[in-house]
Every structure is written in structure tokens, then in C-alpha cells.
Amino acid sequence: MIHSTKPIDDATPLDDISGLKLPHNRMYTLKEIYEAEANNIALATLKYLSAPPSKKEAPFTYEWLQQLHQEMFGDVWEWAGEFRQVELSIGIKAYMVPTTLKELADDIAYWDKNRTFDIYETATRIHHRAVQIHPFQNGNGRWSRMLANIYLRQNGSMPVRWQEELLSKENLKQDEYIRALKKADSGDYQSLIEMHKHTY
Ligand SMILES: Nc1ncnc2c1ncn2[C@@H]1O[C@H](COP(=O)(O)OP(=O)(O)OP(=O)(O)O)[C@@H](O)[C@H]1O
Ligand SMILES: [Mg+2]
Numbered sequence: 001m002i003h004s005t006k007p008i009d010d011a012t013p014l015d016d017i018s019g020l021k022l023p024h025n026r027m028y029t030l031k032e033i034y035e036a037e038a039n040n041i042a043l044a045t046l047k048y049l050s051a052p053p054s055k056k057e058a059p060f061t062y063e064w065l066q067q068l069h070q071e072m073f074g075d076v077w078e079w080a081g082e083f084r085q086v087e088l089s090i091g092i093k094a095y096m097v098p099t100t101l102k103e104l105a106d107d108i109a110y111w112d113k114n115r116t117f118d119i120y121e122t123a124t125r126i127h128h129r130a131v132q133i134h135p136f137q138n139g140n141g142r143w144s145r146m147l148a149n150i151y152l153r154q155n156g157s158m159p160v161r162w163q164e165e166l167l168s169k170e171n172l173k174q175d176e177y178i179r180a181l182k183k184a185d186s187g188d189y190q191s192l193i194e195m196h197k198h199t200y
Helices: 030-049 062-074 093-112 121-133 142-155 164-168 172-185 190-195
Strands: none
Touching: 030 062, 030 142, 062 093, 062 142, 093 121, 121 142, 121 172, 121 190, 164 172, 172 190
């Protein structure tokens, strides 16, 4: 068991690192863990965003939504792709996760087939619903932003540079992003939609 770490500026305090897959012969800083995650995520970025992914490659089914989290975090965390069993300050009740995520997969298929919204609004709604559900112990923000980007890329747009958008020094963008998510909670998607138009 590695003893981390002070909480950093992160929505999920890293108090449980027992599922860490990095070699257990030393301690890791949160920065090192974050970098290991980033290397893992880079593989998923390469797979899904370098060229437009087909519907076979990125089907947005219930199983694939889980698989994507596994692909993004599976080198670093044992619980990658597994639904959380605990309640968090963000997200629905843990026991509701499977059914609610299935509903989301069904809604995505319906929106996609019927062109209910334009692609930016569809990407926004996928992102927002996914992070509202918060299926996993951690990585929900990065996973849901990846989902939005994969949807955009699959539908003829380029991805959003979330990394650069959100890691600005003063955290202004971060605040703006959280504000936009909260507005979307009350049904006003416009600010969040605008953020999905800041593509490459
Ligand atoms: N009120 C809120 N405060 C902070 N995050 C929120 C809030 N509401 C929704 N979120 C979402 O939850 C994400 C954080 O969840 P989690 O820690 O599981 O994701 P992460 O990928 O590890 O973090 P990050 O998105 O910061 O890289 C935020 O990025 C954001 O998308
Ligand atoms: Mg986190």
C-alpha cells in the first residue's frame, strides 16, 4: 500500500490508491500518477481521434462506453472500466449506474439515427449526461470529454482541445467549464455547446 499524498485540486481526492497498477516498490506523486494516466489516455486518443472512427470502432453502446474507460485507464488502475460501488459527491447513486448508462446508450442511438440535435449539441448532451452519471471511481471528466470528442470526430468535426482549454494557469477556463456543466444541469446547454465548437 502506497501512502499518498495531499489532496490536490482535483474533484476526486485520491484517498484510495489500492488499485494502482504501477510497480509497488516505491511511492508516487499525484503528478506521476496523472502522467501515467495521460500516457494511457494518449493511446485511446491515437486509436479514436487520429482518423474518424467508424460506427463499428466506436458504437456508443453500453458495453463500449465501459470499454472506453478501460482503454483510457486500464494500464494504471485495476478498476478501470468497472462501475463504482460507492457514493461520490458528484453523480447518481451507485446502484443506478448500469440502468442509467444503458438509457444513455439508447438515447445516443436514437439522437444519432434521428438527427434530433446538431452534432455539437449531441456531443454536449453525451458529455453532460455521462459525467452526471459519473459511473467510475475517477476519470469521469476525461472519459466524458473523450466521448464528446469521439462523437465529433465520427461526425465530421475535429475534436476539442480540452487539455489546453481546461489547464490554463488561473483556472478560469476550469471555472467556466464547471459553470457550463451546472447550467446544463438545469437544461440550459448553450454555454457547454459553445465549448464543443472550439475544435482544432
Ligand atoms: N460541481 C462540479 N465540480 C467539479 N466537477 C464537476 C462538477 N460537476 C460535474 N463535474 C465533472 O466531474 C469531473 C471530475 O470527475 P472525475 O474526477 O471523476 O474526472 P477526472 O477525469 O478524474 O477529472 P478531470 O476532469 O478534472 O480531469 C469534472 O471534470 C467535470 O466534468
Ligand atoms: Mg479525478
